[in-house]
Amino acid sequence: MPVDNVNSNPTSGIILSTIKSSFSSPTCWLLDSGATNHICFSKQSFHDLTTIKNSFVTLPNGSRIPIEGIGSVYLFPKLILTNVFYIPTFTFSLISLSELLYAHSLRIIFFDNSFIIQDKLFSLIIGKGESHNGLYILHTDSMQFNTVSFKFHCNSVSLDIWHHRLGHLSHDSFVTLNNKYNLISSRVPHFPCRVCPLEK
Incomplete structure (x- = not known):
């Protein structure tokens, strides 16, 4: 999905028709290894948001969707996404793996049906998700439980x-x-x- 009039490289083309409605939640993010920008459809998810005009994402079918803003999203306390495109006409949110790893000192470890996100310095688990039909999904509403579990383990x-x-x-x-x-x-x-x- 090329981006017009924004200082960015083209993002990858996930076909919109393959994304199920179950992923259309503000707390659900899809990991995309080809995307070069994070995309969020929920305005309420943004911590700060700047309105932009005359910038678009071009879909694989050639249609253009306007980018209405850019800002920061707090996924959970130890992970903040910056330069996130606000595109309300999308029905899902994307995390760009390249942008995530470039901007943060993180490692992502993939398993058959799940993945974990770790801090490189101390190997703290700051997030984990699941695989569903070839898509890796991060549910931010599950992070509170994961954090408590990790702290309990460390206290021992x-x-x-x-x-x-x-x-x-x-x-x-x-x-x-x-x-x-x-x-x-x-x-x-x-x-x-x-x-x-x-x-x-």
Whole structure:
């Protein structure tokens, strides 16, 4: 789907007739490996939105659909999509994989019937979705449950294990990291490490 009068490369052509109505939800996003721009049909999904004129998406059949705006969409706390096209005449929303990976330090791991989105630095799972008839679908309304599950799993890991996993990180640095990612639920005490004194 080429884009006219917008600083962008052509986006891929998903045939509109193949997209089922079950995907026409503001919380449902389709991952597109060929698209170069994110597209959202729901105005309520935007955190901020700027109106634009005289810009279009050209469909595979040659018809042109106007782009009515561009803005940011908060999918969930740790993932914000920017430069998202607002196209209300679409009946589904697209996530451009190339744009997603270019703009964020993420990895996406695909399985037979699902996928996960991870933060590269700490391997935090910040989203996951499912495969349906060859389409990979992200449901943003399921992210709250996934986040709680992940934090519960992390709370079972001891401070000593985190210290070793993070390359014998100093106490102050670990406190800073724990305040941001809640690796352990309790206060971070000072504790002896037999390896750290040997490295000084």
